[in-house]
Amino acid sequence: MDDKRISVLRDQPVNKAINKLAAPAIIGMLVMAIYNFVDTVFVSWINTSAPSATQVVLPVMLIASAVGLSLGIGGASYISRLLGMKDKTKAEKVFMTVLTLGLIFGIITTIINYIFMEDIFGFFGANAQIMNMTIDYGKFILLGYSFMILNMILNNSLRAEGSAKFSMIGMGLGALLNIILDPIFIFVFGWGISGAAIATTLSNAISFAILFSFYMRKKSVLKFSPKYISTDKDIYIEIFKVGAPTFVKQLLFSYSMKLLNTTAIELGGEEFLSTIGIVIRTITIPSYIIFGFGQGFQPVAGYNYGAKKPKRVMDAFKYTLKVTTIIMIVTAFIFSIFGNIILKIFQTTDTIDYYGVLALKYNSIGLLFLGITNTVTVFFQALGKGLKAMLMSISRQGLFFIPIILIIPEFLGVEGVILSQTFSDSLAFILALALVIPYLRTKGIEKLYLKTH
Template sequence: MMDERNTELVVKSDRDAIPKKSRHMDLSDQKLPSLLLRLAIPSVIGLSINALQQLLNAIFVGSLGAQAIAAVSMTMPVIILLAAAGEGIGVGTASFISRHLGAGNELEASRGASTALALAAPIGVIMTVGLLLSLRAIFVALGTTPTILPIALDYATILLPGSTLMLLNIVSGFIARAEGNTRFSMWAMLSAFILNALLDPIFIFLLELGVRGAALATIVSQIAAMSLYIGYFAKGWGTVFVRISQVSLRVDRIGELASIGAPATATSILSALAGMLLYGAAARFGDEFVAAVGIAVRILTIGALPVTGFCIGSQAVLGFGWGARDPARVLRVAKFMLSITLALSFAYSAAVMLFVRPLVRLFSDSDKVTEIAVSSCIVFHLFFGLYGIQSFVTTMLQSLGRARLSAVVSFAREGYLFMPAVLSFPVISGFSGVSASKAFAELGAGMIALFVMLRQFAELRRGIPAHSARNREGSLTSSDTIPTK
């Protein structure tokens, strides 16, 4: 079509105007361990910074008392629900970009990135308005106590209007990482963290805004991160080009983005619902139990983010190899990344077991909250070592475009294993059942991921001879269809 040819000429002319030194690392680099570490380490640092930001907020808010940290913890499922849309769009877009870059189609990758950001903004606004209108009802449904409810409303009412920025930051980060620029994503997160760290004590204590100050500091830091991404896209520092002219509302293109992203969105929504059920189950036993579970969840999240960071770092290389129809490369990447994520998750689990009490004390000086949180943390981390398998397998399936199978793996941990457990275990064994439900789901999800992983590895091995034959015959061309099975 004429308009597509014109658009392609614009993209090529834009690309020619950008110096070669601004390009990112070569995703086809054969030195895989070096390539993966260069991509993954900035992702790990970036997401670890995100965890530290949550930790810092929790420490500052925790100094306001158990009710304040309980209120912020009760708000987390609502924020996760909003972020679910961003993560789903981001995962679908990252898979789309990396596979099309692997096939040598930068124009299509640019259209996917531009379309994703164009869809993210109105989705964020609509969700924000809906949540604000029903916020009180949501907190009541979560089982928020009368003492926590006004504090939770203060915090969420300030934080939610800035959540569209958070959503756009999430999608922008996925785009940058999908094209190999994990360093820029890391610097954006680091800038937001430093600003948040500086503003928290000013807003919370100096201006005496309390939890509202913590929310306001988070919004300002999100504005700063979004400003960096705007500069990144405007100056064309990436391999793909985000332009209004590249936005495409073609059903097949949006459908491809949605088919990969939908399971990721659903997983995040399940995570939010699971959090609501978890805090609701804890709320039946009192405010201290809600605060303790909130602490245990935060410590668990801190360990999960570096593992997730390594997985995200490998996503571009996995998708690129799959788009280039190179199953041998995909298998080598998978084995290397699996060894890293397993080592991280088992090491963190052991570290929490050894240092659980001083870790909990960072969040609360209440003896009762500390005792409950210590026991909860230990049970939560009993099978956390298996998270390395579950997280990597989900990422691998998303990178290869296997949406339905990724859903089977990702839904287990927060969905069809956890939810029945958290609804039934506390009825049988009281508060200890709340913690046990988390451990049960972690164990079951790890076993399911292991089974799926072994089958995927076998399938990749079967594809290696066919790939070698195609290379010998010189039959692989840029016009071949990208596998999206």
């Protein structure tokens, strides 16, 4: 266990360790976020209704995220702690188990989605006017379901062992390929919105091949070997204890997007739904930076918690909190001032411009809190505090957003739809403060060892 990647988690100053692990994660996720943004730009150039079709498919893709991220984060948290306890063999069992589960779930969910495709897209907001376009896009996205799930597991596992650079390479190259293929498939080959989906699925497959190759070429700390697939119930309990909050969060996020889609198209029509899709892809860019930074923080906190070094855990937490908050303040300022310039890229109509500028301003208020709420969520995940991690994970898009989107638009109309996320982010911030205050001193973590070690 003297691998230099483990030494980063154990010995380097926490700010340098987090920066070293977060930088590849941020670059990889930023490339993905930019891809999502550019993909929506290309799709919007097809016609103004096209982004509404991709917005309908989004919550279906979030179900893949529910499986992939829950297994990936649940496994990664446990892997980090096991490496901190110098139990590499068990860490490899955890890795092989989550990878196998991801493959099984990916195949099952793909089959279910294809059997009930039209009903599923109708449930998530597609009306008769955009159903055909939604199917043209969604049927190819669904082909890559297993790749999406497995990529999330491999990305988190690589970061958990300190191999964040490999994760960045896999994610980054796949997303860059997607950006290159989008205009070729959409406009040069004339495949339209189907071309965008084919580019996404092909790029996910390439990302998987790259990430998996690191294990096959023995470049990773953990080794790939089918013999390590485990039936040990304790391993499953630990994986799902931490992964369950993410699973529930992503399912709630999927359902909240369904409510957002159906409410938006009912109150504002296809153009308003397109506006929602464009704004979501735009705010994804700073959000992914924050998530990437959290992915650098998680293995540092998890390893040092397992190694019984509470001061390093708290130093890592405070540093992450400071940096992510500063990033969100800068982002909120940019979106509030330059929202109209950003929207011009999408060749939008006057209606989309009006609601898009308003939505970016309102969402900027909520983004001010995102750095704090995400850091607190990852903090509890890293410590294996499943209940608190679950509460934080479901608060933003489930506990608060779902009732808000059901109530506020009844009184405020389309502006209520736009304001729903801002209200939800504000309430999630208050909850984060209430939960994390007892842990703001090193002694708060030391007390956990008396209970759990």
